[in-house]
Amino acid sequence: MTALGFLYPGHSAEDDYPRIEQLLGSDIRLTVIHTDIGEDAHRVDALLEMGSPERLAAGVEQLRHSGAEAVVWACTSGSFVFGWDGAHEQVRALAKTAGLPASSTSFAFAHAVRELGVARVAVAATYPEDVADHFVEFLHADGVEVVAMRGSGIITAAEVGTWGREEVLALARAGDHPNAQAVLLPDTALHTAAHLRDLEAELGKPVLTANQVTVWEGLRLAGRRVNAPELGTLFMKEPVIQVPE
Template identity: 40%
Template sequence: MTRIGLLYPTRDCGEDDFLALAGKLSPDLTVDFAYVPWGDNVGQVDDLDAAGKHEAVRELGAPGRLVSAARFGTAPDVVSWACSSCSFTRGLDGALEQSRVLGERLGVPARSTSLAYLTALAHLGTGRVALASVYHRDTTATFAGFLAEAGVSTVHSVSADAPSDRALAAWDGRRITELAASADHDEAEALLIPETALHTTPLLEDLETGLGKPVLTATAVTLWDSLRALGTPPIRQGLGELFSR
């Protein structure tokens, strides 16, 4: 049995989507969650302005905060910080630092959703992307800057400016599909949907069929990259190009 430990920001948001995808990948794959508490001064994320949200997710991704929260009932084989914005707002060096300290703390391979995007894009040989972002445009620009540090260019993006991850967990497939379609661009080799609260697993194949290119969701790249870190990248049909190569 392979056990993936996911650090996650808000309880009861997108955990069931991770579990749904894990069930499609292997009956021997177990996913456990540990939760990283928001800062004492955050209150309701929905009530924060764009700058306040940006600072809140940056604080949430502080390496020391992640290490303190990384406590699982059973030791995982690999751990990942399963939050997109909280792993890219500190830049590429910051994401690598998060991974380093978690790996040292748990003694297992450690990754994050943002680093998973870079690994997935390299695996697909993709250097130009479009972003279907649920964030404020300033946070979307931060993610584009993170990608640029790794040599990936963003040719187009849209920003939904959603109020919180809890609100995003309630989005239905139609709304996610509409966001993806609005973000697509002819020059983009792949489309990215960077948010682990969204329920995207049921949409993976249909999104790619509709857009005619790889669509990389946060949930999908996080689990794919975690298994790849163990040397066993999953190959499954019906889950999009990332899992079929």
């Protein structure tokens, strides 16, 4: 049994996690601990407060009782707004507090892009563009070329959590670019676990979504590799990357 813990801000798309656990079809348990979201706003100052050490530490004690082998801060915007170096400090503090290997969704995206072996990506974000720009800067710091970025101007996670399949597919289509080798949807408030196969079929290339990469990152920290094609190319043992000529 591999037990993984996730600190998830508020309540939006946390039901992706039991769905992913079911799709993994293995001896893996995903435990979600909710952290206090504070102000629900995709605004830099609110996101910095959401990802503060105090708010993350508050969920760690409950996480310890779950038997988790690793912990991931399941929030993209609440990690990348700290910048590359600040996000590292955030994860180091979380690891020290939890006494466990730790990461965040932002680093999950960076590691997943590397896993797929792609160099050029497009970002289809729910956030306002000024917030999404911070994600682009974060990826650039890891050497990832972002060939296109689309922000949707959604202010609250609560609104993002109401989006269904058609809105998710429309977001991905709008954010795609012919030169992108993969498309990234960076918001853990967005329900995507049920749509990963549809997303990749629609775009004809790998698609990375926040809750998907967050679980993959937890497995990576625990030294587990799971073949689960329903969760997209990232969860296939031998990824097939379509590279535009």
